[in-house]
Amino acid sequence: MATLSAVKVQVPAGSAxxxxxxxxxxxxxxxxxxxxxxxxxxxxxxxGVRVVGLSSDRKIYGNxxxxxxxxxxxxxxxxxxxxxxxxxxxSSELGGAVIFPTRDADVLLLDRFRDVLSPHYRxxxxxxxxxxRVMNKHALAVAALGAGIPVPxxxxxxxxxDLDRVESEVGFPCVLKPVVAADWRGTENWxxxxxxxxxxxxxxxxxxxxxxxxxxxxxxxxxxxxxxxSSDEIVILGGHVRKxxxxxxxxxxxxxxxxxxxxxxxxxxxxxxxxxxxxxxKRLCRALEYQGxxxxxxxxxxxxxxxxxxxxxxxxxxxxxxxxxxxINLSWTAYCDWTGHSLDSQAKPVARAKWIAEDAxxxxxxxxxxxxxxxxxxxxxxxxxxxxxxxxDWNDPWPGFRYGLREFxxxxxxxxxxxxxxxxx
Numbered sequence: 001m002a003t004l005s006a007v008k009v010q011v012p013a014g015s016a017x018x019x020x021x022x023x024x025x026x027x028x029x030x031x032x033x034x035x036x037x038x039x040x041x042x043x044x045x046x047x048g049v050r051v052v053g054l055s056s057d058r059k060i061y062g063n064x065x066x067x068x069x070x071x072x073x074x075x076x077x078x079x080x081x082x083x084x085x086x087x088x089x090x091s092s093e094l095g096g097a098v099i100f101p102t103r104d105a106d107v108l109l110l111d112r113f114r115d116v117l118s119p120h121y122r123x124x125x126x127x128x129x130x131x132x133r134v135m136n137k138h139a140l141a142v143a144a145l146g147a148g149i150p151v152p153x154x155x156x157x158x159x160x161x162d163l164d165r166v167e168s169e170v171g172f173p174c175v176l177k178p179v180v181a182a183d184w185r186g187t188e189n190w191x192x193x194x195x196x197x198x199x200x201x202x203x204x205x206x207x208x209x210x211x212x213x214x215x216x217x218x219x220x221x222x223x224x225x226x227x228x229x230s231s232d233e234i235v236i237l238g239g240h241v242r243k244x245x246x247x248x249x250x251x252x253x254x255x256x257x258x259x260x261x262x263x264x265x266x267x268x269x270x271x272x273x274x275x276x277x278x279x280x281x282k283r284l285c286r287a288l289e290y291q292g293x294x295x296x297x298x299x300x301x302x303x304x305x306x307x308x309x310x311x312x313x314x315x316x317x318x319x320x321x322x323x324x325x326x327x328i329n330l331s332w333t334a335y336c337d338w339t340g341h342s343l344d345s346q347a348k349p350v351a352r353a354k355w356i357a358e359d360a361x362x363x364x365x366x367x368x369x370x371x372x373x374x375x376x377x378x379x380x381x382x383x384x385x386x387x388x389x390x391x392x393d394w395n396d397p398w399p400g401f402r403y404g405l406r407e408f409x410x411x412x413x414x415x416x417x418x419x420x421x422x423x424x425x
Contacts (some may be wrong), residue, residue, distance in 0.1 A: 033062025036102035039321035043331035061403035077105035091120035147287035152225035198263035245286035322355035
């Protein structure tokens with residue numbers, strides 16, 4: 001696919017610099033330089049587009065990539081107003097840029113300041129009404145059911161009295177989730193929930209104990225059916241959706257390892273054909289009138305023999321670069337769509353590949369060996385084939401080298417020295 005150095009891209013009316021074609025293609029702004037942000041910079045390399053990463057963590061590995069400019073910025077979770085003010089100030093330099101969020105807090109910031117920022121930038125997020133339905137997990141479940149998409153049994157708990165109906169409406173085991181994921185992610189709240197994005201409970205007593213803690217953060221908690229099965233029953237469609245809910249480009253994948261095992265984040269994910277979830281995803285996007293990046297996650301329910309919708313991420317996710325390794329560069333597709341450059345929406349063959357969060361996977365393996373719950377050979381088999389890494393890249397080596405030497409290895413050594421609960425155990 002051609003770079004934009006030879007493509008005439010129109011700036012939408014109301015965008016920075018008016019409606020005339022710019023001399024250079026619109027730049028890209030990446031919010032935060034963790035796995036997702038670093039992956040965007042690598043996706044955009046060689047495309048003839050200026051890329052600027054705004055990082056709220058001065059030590060994170062993505063700051064050291066050679067593939068984009070990196071500047072320090074306020075944290076969207078804790079200082080959203082300050083970050084919005086910085087973006088407004090940058091509009092004189094970077095007006096017309098596509099802003100790619102990489103965390104839910106980034107998405108919420110762009111939506112909160114949409115009216116202020118949209119005259120200057122292209123905000124790569126869904127429309128507000130769609131966004132609110134998707135980020136609110138209860139509203140998403142209701143919308144999915146309306147579109148005929150299977151979801152886990154779901155209840156919204158707003159008080160201690162509501163706990164009594166969980167057994168009849170959802171059953172045990174079940175899983176507790178924030179209604180909006182970002183509500184648990186603030187520093188203080190994240191510590192209160194034990195750095196867990198979801199919590200499995202097995203009986204009434206456990207449900208009451210966990211709710212007592214969660215109610216200090218927010219009285220409303222989502223309770224969903226726990227779908228049994230290992231992490232490799234979790235499958236995903238990752239894609240970019242153009243206005244009107246049409247999937248413009250996509251690939252499908254399967255989680256092979258996630259950490260923690262029950263309610264964790266994928267640290268080894270493989271692309272593979274999963275045709276069953278493609279039509280479900282197309283129907284869901286149309287029903288939501290979705291637009292933007294989408295990571296649509298399902299889990300296979302062996303009892304009902306169907307895939308049930310778990311969640312949608314409304315921005316780039318950790319392992320989106322698995323798409324590029326498989327022949328589907330979603331960052332480039334999204335950029336072209338947001339800047340008005342037409343693309344071929346024909347389905348493309350997907351080459352099999354694997355994405356690895358090398359730091360998280362190593363810790364997962366060491367913990368499993370220490371607890372005698374894991375054999376190295378089992379994981380080694382899953383690592384075979386073509387691979388792309390979250391941090392390391394021969395064409396952009398400094399993030400992996402610096403992170404390994406200055407952050408990961410010292411932290412790993414400290415864990416070995418402890419070898420106690422709180423260390424690797």
